[in-house]
Amino acid sequence: MPEEIPEEVPDEVEVLRALAHPVRWGILRRLAAEPGICACDFTEFFDVSQPTISAHLKVLREAGLVTTQRNGTTICYSIAPGRLARLGALITDLALTAPDTLVP
DSSP, X not given: OOOOOOSSOOHHHHHHHHXXXXXXXXXXXXXXXXXXXXXXXXXXXXXXXXXXXXXXXXXXXHTTOEEEEEETTEEEEEEOHHHHHHHXXXXXXXXXXXXXXXXX
């Protein structure tokens, strides 16, 4: 009998969905290299418009992956480590259950 799929989507799936877009992944990598970047500065790293960057930052913020700090009229972003650390631990736990060798 097939495994029953739960109706409620686990939080981890929402975090993975937020990470699954190349621009959002790139934003997080950029924030890891340079925390506290202003939203307007991301357009120099990605070939997308400022409104598109803002939409991606909103997805990351709603997933709990970034934090904001207002500095006058500027909003600066940093990685929120809690969600990433929990996801990393979950993936590590899953990886540890995998067999050491693959059977053809």
